Amino acid sequence: MEFIPSLQDIPELSKDLLKSAVFYAKDNAPRKTYIVLASFCGAAFLGYIWVKQKWKYWERKGVPGPTPSFKDIGNTRSTFRDHGTQLGKDYPMDAVGIYIFGVTPALVIRDPVIWKEVCVKKFHNFTTSGRSSANYMFGKVSPDFLTVAEGPKWKRLRSTIAPFFSGNNLKDICLIINDLFDYFDDKFFPKDELTSMDAKEFASNFSLRAILASGFAINPKENEELAEDLYKHASILFEIDGKQAMKTMMLPKWLRFKLNVTSYPHSTDVFFRKVISDIIENGKKTGKKNLISLMAEKIIDESEELTAAKGMTEGEILAQALIFQFAGQDTTATVLSFFLFALSHQPELQEEIRELVAQTDLSYDGLKKVKYLDACIKETQRYFTFLFFLREADEDCEIAGVKVDKGSSILFLPKSVHRSADYYPYPDVFDPHRFDNNESNTLQDDYWFGFGIGPRACPAVRWAFVAIKIFIANVLIKYDVLPGEDAPGMDEVNARFRGTKVTTDKPMPIRFRKRA
Numbered sequence: 001m002e003f004i005p006s007l008q009d010i011p012e013l014s015k016d017l018l019k020s021a022v023f024y025a026k027d028n029a030p031r032k033t034y035i036v037l038a039s040f041c042g043a044a045f046l047g048y049i050w051v052k053q054k055w056k057y058w059e060r061k062g063v064p065g066p067t068p069s070f071k072d073i074g075n076t077r078s079t080f081r082d083h084g085t086q087l088g089k090d091y092p093m094d095a096v097g098i099y100i101f102g103v104t105p106a107l108v109i110r111d112p113v114i115w116k117e118v119c120v121k122k123f124h125n126f127t128t129s130g131r132s133s134a135n136y137m138f139g140k141v142s143p144d145f146l147t148v149a150e151g152p153k154w155k156r157l158r159s160t161i162a163p164f165f166s167g168n169n170l171k172d173i174c175l176i177i178n179d180l181f182d183y184f185d186d187k188f189f190p191k192d193e194l195t196s197m198d199a200k201e202f203a204s205n206f207s208l209r210a211i212l213a214s215g216f217a218i219n220p221k222e223n224e225e226l227a228e229d230l231y232k233h234a235s236i237l238f239e240i241d242g243k244q245a246m247k248t249m250m251l252p253k254w255l256r257f258k259l260n261v262t263s264y265p266h267s268t269d270v271f272f273r274k275v276i277s278d279i280i281e282n283g284k285k286t287g288k289k290n291l292i293s294l295m296a297e298k299i300i301d302e303s304e305e306l307t308a309a310k311g312m313t314e315g316e317i318l319a320q321a322l323i324f325q326f327a328g329q330d331t332t333a334t335v336l337s338f339f340l341f342a343l344s345h346q347p348e349l350q351e352e353i354r355e356l357v358a359q360t361d362l363s364y365d366g367l368k369k370v371k372y373l374d375a376c377i378k379e380t381q382r383y384f385t386f387l388f389f390l391r392e393a394d395e396d397c398e399i400a401g402v403k404v405d406k407g408s409s410i411l412f413l414p415k416s417v418h419r420s421a422d423y424y425p426y427p428d429v430f431d432p433h434r435f436d437n438n439e440s441n442t443l444q445d446d447y448w449f450g451f452g453i454g455p456r457a458c459p460a461v462r463w464a465f466v467a468i469k470i471f472i473a474n475v476l477i478k479y480d481v482l483p484g485e486d487a488p489g490m491d492e493v494n495a496r497f498r499g500t501k502v503t504t505d506k507p508m509p510i511r512f513r514k515r516a
């Protein structure tokens, strides 16, 4: 997931900087006050000229696009606010030039065929989603994240974790998540049907526990204290607020790494290192498999990072353990919350799923047969599209007839396809049956981009489907899902980005009624 700076953070941050300058000046005699303030104003003026120059990039290339502004952080807020809908209306051409995260030029692509070309055929030109400073927000471990790593190192990391998502492993994961549901049911479901809860908060509670239980193999039923400690520290990772993250990002990368500045507390770092080394030791003794022990099967030395074909360094194991929570928690929770919200508005859909679930057990093989649940997940991600995709050009090339310079970005906002009548008849109707006979073909679809496409697509797509299916099947067996107090209609809710998290413009309250 990308970090999107929030407008609220920018004035706050400038205020902080100005305050520090004045504070410093006051402390250092009145004459110095003027020198400090004059330097501040001079730097601000030079910065202004620099930004204005940067914003001439697309004009020089003759590529059409909206005018950037400081208020809009380039064109960031207006573009992401409605997932490019208004931009598409104002500039209905194949390629539009905008500026994201301030001054980074990004070519917005609307045609799914061109996007596929960028991700698959021209992957050699676009091997990463970008090298922005936000990628290094976590400090020294950041370059080891699968999401950030490049070249042979990225290939090695990806092939080392791949077996975790194999059918055999998912069978065990199914048992773990089913078990987790019972625990979750006892602890987190409301005791009466009048209690309204926020679908996203509820789903987040479950999704993070599901990732931790299946990745770290710590069962809350067996070791509740450790599981809850793990949950507590993992939640701290998500509490990074925009202001704190932007302050971290202002330090040059090399200094951030040297001082080991992270956007999360040192105690959390220590906690994760300890848990991971315990799991590795325990795995050696018991032979129990989980994500951590799988990554630790072949521990390599840092000097082998670029030459080894499999295995990970100890630092890389920690990095994957963290990024899995980061890349998986909010995404899974978002899909799950939209799915629950959609169910709360459609009792007939709940009945349809219930009838299918009643014909099978909730094992991996059993749930595989309930294809309609896969179709519902796909329809949820189509109807409530919340993701966007970025690629950075590794070298100069041409896309959609535009000469793209090394370092500039290509942006694809899939809502322009998911909610377009050109690709989906009646796009504003929620109808999972539109995916009949194409329920599981998730990474090869031409017009559906829930998990991306090409070599950088989500490695955990099968895990996500399994986890969501287990959760929803269990919920529907035990409960009716109802709209919460003052719930908006399905068509009134839109996804928004806030920092690293997805939120919605209106809350999604839901309730649960226990079934007889």
Ligand code: HEM
Pocket (backbone or CB within 6 Å): 119, 129, 146, 147, 148, 158, 211, 323, 324, 325, 327, 328, 329, 331, 332, 333, 335, 387, 389, 390, 450, 451, 452, 453, 455, 456, 457, 458, 459, 460, 461, 463, 464
């Ligand atoms: C419903 C849940 C999820 C959704 C919608 C989702 C979606 C995505 C998307 C769209 C991408 C980027 C694709 C691209 O840029 O083309 C991605 C990448 C990634 N996802 Fe997921 N994801 C989900 C769950 C997870 C989970 C549970 C994990 C980990 C356990 C995970 C780990 C990753 C990683 C590590 C990457 C980066 C892959 C790379 O750069 O090679 N995701 N995901």
